[in-house]
Structures are given as C-alpha cells and as structure tokens.
C-alpha cells in the first residue's frame with residue numbers, strides 16, 4: 383500500500399481493510415456511536431492533520447475512521463486536539 387498523507391482509509395487502503403474497519407464500526411453499540419454529522423466533522427479534521435498517514439493517526443496508531451466513530455473518544459493530540 384502506498385503511503386498517502388491526509389488520506390482516509392477509504393481512499394488509500396485495500397478494499398478488504400476498509401471493509402473490515404467499517405464492519406467493526408457497524409458493531410459499535412448505537413449508544414456509543416458518534417452521530418453522523420459529528421463523525422463527518424471529525425474525519426474532515428483528520429484530513430487536514432499532519433499526523434494522518436494512509437488512514438492511520440500517527441499519534442495513537444488507530445484507523446481514524448474507527449476512532450472517530452466512538453463518541454467518547456477524542457483526538458489523541460494533547461497539544462493540538464482537533465476533536
């Protein structure tokens with residue numbers, strides 16, 4: 383897989399990796415899930431972040447499309463938290 387700064391997973395990974403992540407997102411209980419607008423806003427913030435490489439946050443190692451889907455989780459960049 384080619385490294386892609388500022389790409390989300392859906393834009394940079396093999397389809398099966400993205401499908402696996404989205405399958406895990408679908409399994410998050412609805413009460414713990416980020417509402418759609420919050421989720422989209424979080425991912426847009428990640429897309430303009432220098433720490434995003436090929437869908438992975440270099441601050442925490444998470445696929446951002448998974449991390450952003452958990453409402454209680456926050457951007458891990460303590461010095462410049464974007465969400």
Ligand code: SF4
Pocket residue numbers: 427428429431432433434438439440441442446456457458459464465
């Ligand atoms: S540091 Fe925050 S905004 Fe940047 S990629 Fe990670 S989760 Fe997204």
